[in-house]
Amino acid sequence: MPTHTNPVSIIMPAYNTEDKILDILVKVDQIFGENSRDYEVIVVNDGSEDRTEQVVRSCVRLNPRVKLISYRKNVGKGYALRKGFAEASEDIVIFLDSDSDIDADQIKTHAKALEQYDMVIASKRHPYSEHRAPVMRKVLSASFNILVKILIGIRYSDTQAGLKAFRKKALEKIVKMGLVKRYSFDVELLALASLVKLRVLEAPVKVCQSAGFSLKSIMYMMIDLMGIFYRLRVIKWYQRNLNKKYVHYKPIIPT
Secondary structure (H helix, E strand, O other): OOOOOOOEEEEEEEOOOOOOHHHHHHHHHHHHOOOHHHEEEEEEEEOOOOOHHHHHHHHHHHOOOEEEEEEOOOOOHHHHHHHHHHOOOOOEEEEEOOOOOEOHHHHHHHHHHHHOOOEEEEOOOOOOOEEEOOHHHHHHHHHHHHHHHHHOOOOOOOOOOOEEEEEHHHHHHHHOOOOOOOOOHHHHHHHHHHHOOOOEEEEOOEEEOOOOOOHHHHHHHHHHHHHHHHHHHHOOHHHHHHHHHOOOOOOOOOO
16 A cells, blocks of 8 residues: 655656656556545656657646646756746655656655655665666766765765655745756755755665766766855855845754
């Protein structure tokens, strides 16, 4: 029997995933089964150059729980997630990659953990995780995580796994402060979560990745990471603006 959770908004950024996104949408619907009122999926088509938009539109016609946001220019994962979050209607928000690399069966488990946490982030390096990927991808991922710890000071074992769950009220306090539009969005979000002292749980995940990183993606990640470092550790931009513009979210206290 699936673990019951409150209704969730699942946000999927999509870029050129025409051959994979249907599988993940069907999988999510199977997970929630007859409880179709328990979820909505917001797919953000981030300027795909293939048939991703058409595939999702066909799903929208068949499943009223699926919604589509689409724009022509590819901007980046971070931008797409913020666009989707602006349309989320439920109190629990899930960020889920649309490339089917992550086993979506864990959505409800992660959402359930929000009873005692503000954020639940999947970690490929959790002791109970299963992670299959080319060796070079694992090496680059581990190296990036070391840099994050050194430069940003957050101590999570994995910032980049494409499954994260949030209490909406906690997330809305920090998501608008972010500036990163591409892959280092996750690092910035966790840095901001640390500043406002949200309770974050790292949870296991099953991931199967076949492709490596492109040089362009690595370049963007490094540029964005250095930008976060500069704003966080040098000019204290995040700290100043959080204090000026936002009332700090009060993290939940487990009973």
